Amino acid sequence: MTAIGFNRFFHKTAALDSTPSQALTPVKEAAIVATHINMLYRNGSEEFKALQDVNLRVKAGEVHLLMGPSGSGKTTLLSILAGLLTPTAGQVCLLGEEITKFSRSRLAAFRLQSLGFIFQGFNLFPALTACENVEVAFHLKGIQGPQARHQSIELLTQVGLADRAHHRPQDLSGGQKQRVAIARALAGDPQIIMADEPTAALDSHNGYAVIELLRELAKTGGRTVLIVTHDPRILDIADRVTDLEDGKIVPH
């Protein structure tokens, strides 16, 4: 999808979405639809309601921010939307498929196919070079050998790290590490990117570079980007913001 196409699409659907929980059936235009999500953490006899009746719609191609104070349940919600955590109740539809009904292995296959992750702590493989870190994602997707290498270098060039491709994470700055992680998340061109505090571990300069990169990949790739963040600078690139407080969506 081109940037122009994306913008047109955005304007057309924006009006429909005044209340997040309006349409519960998977709509083609909605990349992420979460309905009546409840999450109860149990620690022995103690129970903690991390999420209470959360409804969320993220349209295809939009950059959606999930904000809120610490402990409000952002990471929990993101984990559930990514299919990494099973909610106590509720449904999650990604790209029109109800993933809360999937088996573990089908979920894994779905994540592999359609999701890219960016983590606060980068989560790179420390023993591998930047290039190899990206290659791993290609290998998992069945692209091997020189082709994987070639495409990895291409992605690293896109994130401005062509010259650092053969360095290991320990020899990279935090911002560079996060850019490697972004390149890895982009491998195989997934439709949805999910990021948890992508700039939290970075200084302002590096954080800014990463935000720029996220903007670029959102606007040019036509991907759906869901970002959990505290960083107000990211607001600049957001199409929409959802606020979470005490496990509930704050109505605007």
Next chain:
Amino acid sequence: MASIARKNLFEDIPRFLVAQAGIMFAVSLVTIQLGILKGFSRSTAIVIDYASADLWVASKEMVSFELTSPIPADYINQATQTPGVDRAEILLLRAGRWRGPDGKLSPTRIFGFNPDGQLFAGWKLRDGELNAIKQPYSAIVANGVQKSLGLDPPDERTGGSIGGLPVTIVGTAEDVQSNASSPFLFASLETANAYGSAEVNSSINCTRNAGGDLNCVNSFKNRPIGEKVGELPTPKPLSVGDPITYILIRAKPGEDLPTLKQRLTQALPETQVLTQTELAALTRNYWEARTGVGFILGLGATVGFIVGMVVVGQILYASVADHLREFGTLKAMGAPNSVIYRIIIEQSLWMAILGYVPSMGICLALGQWTQVTRGIMILIEPSTGIAVLVLTIVMCVGSALFAVQKVTRVDPAIVFKA
């Protein structure tokens, strides 16, 4: 994908080396135990293996090669005359007490045979010549036992004696000593017979003292050491009545062995006749069962295996625990469990191979050393090598399964935890 396993392993070289040391220890332990068992078992009947007889005639009471009763020397004639027998040779097994050049006693096993014969002495000589034992009071010594005979340096030739009769070492036989037996000496029939029957003279003189107690003095008289051979009586040839131990038989070409066996058993009362293979197997079984050596060394090998399993399991588990976040990331990215298993199993295979190769080298070198210095063989045949390799792989991959468990239980949601 493959590189994750290898690179995670080599990421921390000191830790990797400690791990490999543990694996090498375990592999070496298993190999040495198996090698000693094999080497021991082989050695107990190696002297039989070197012979080229079809059949061995032994006393009916024979239990194993060295545990038997004598048969009359006269049987050699009857055996030779038995139809189907091409050749028959006497083998004499005697025990002797060796007094070394250092004056210390040691038991020996003396073999007497005809140096012109064809059936017994198939072993190789490290030095010397077989014919040299035709000289009275000379013998060939099995390599590796010189030290226990007090021959120091090992090529010392004279100074030893048996029952007062001097022994001149005229050669060294390679790889023939049984680890279950006293040092082997090989001599001509006459010399062996002389050594075997050279009793030490002893006399007991008893007197009753005033209190009525019996007071006895046991006095031994040995032939003086260093007496010249020329002054000794030439050993007597075997006579018909002398006891012998075995008769080695070569059958005529095309002769049916079971039939010949029967014929010989009938012709020679109070005997049993075995093929060479049967005698060797009987002897090996005897030693393995009687000494419990198989059990003991097997136990050692098992302990080695378990130690290896624990070491590898421990290391893989620690490595997996260290990289749990990475495995979680892989899972979050959508890697199926099989990919994660493969990484851990590949890691364990690297550990297996990199532990196995140097261990084998060490064991082979160690085997050389024990063979040369102690005459104890650590026999690592290709089959042993392969068996240990398989065991090592089973050990490493088996313990990888512990580690795999930890990963399969990992919650991919941990990836978002800072």
